[in-house]
Each structure stands twice: as C-alpha cells, then as structure tokens.
Amino acid sequence: MLNQLLNDFEMEHKFAPHTIDNLLDYYQKKYINGEIDIKTYHDIYSCLHEKGAVSAHEIKSPE
Known part of the structure; x- marks a missing residue:
C-alpha cells in the first residue's frame, strides 16, 4: 500500500x-476536499501511522 501512496x-x-508526515498531510487534504472516502482515509492513516507518520494536526505548538 505504501508504494501506491508514494506513487500517487x-x-x-x-x-x-x-x-512520511508530508504524505499523511497530503491524504488528509484529499479527505477534507472529498476526494477520498472515510474508509480509504482510515486505511491510509493506519498504514502511515504504523510507519511513524504524525499529522500536522497532532503536533502541539509550544505554549
């Protein structure tokens, strides 16, 4: 699956x-824009998260 995500x-x-974080952010944007459905996004998120990806939305800014 990862190879296909990279190719796309x-x-x-x-x-x-x-x-890999950039790759996750790319697919999050595709989901937000309605280009992929929730199941596809969940599968992609799980795959990338297992590989260590962290979403820009998950990073806490310093206080």
Missing part, C-alpha cells in the same frame, strides 16, 4: 514527499 503523491506533485 509523486504523480500529482512531480516530486517525492520530504517526509
């Missing part, structure tokens, strides 16, 4: 994601 990102952006 690279085809759209014409470059590889800098980090």
Whole structure:
C-alpha cells in the first residue's frame, strides 16, 4: 500500500514527499476536499501511522 501512496503523491506533485508526515498531510487534504472516502482515509492513516507518520494536526505548538 505504501508504494501506491508514494506513487500517487509523486504523480500529482512531480516530486517525492520530504517526509512520511508530508504524505499523511497530503491524504488528509484529499479527505477534507472529498476526494477520498472515510474508509480509504482510515486505511491510509493506519498504514502511515504504523510507519511513524504524525499529522500536522497532532503536533502541539509550544505554549
């Protein structure tokens, strides 16, 4: 699954994601924009999270 996610990102952006976190953020944006459904997003999130990806939404800003 990870190879397909990377291929899709690279085809759209014409470059590889800098980090796995960038890949997760890309798919979150696709979900928010209605381009993928919740099941697909959940599967992608689970796969990337297992690999250590952290969403930009999960990072706490310093107080």
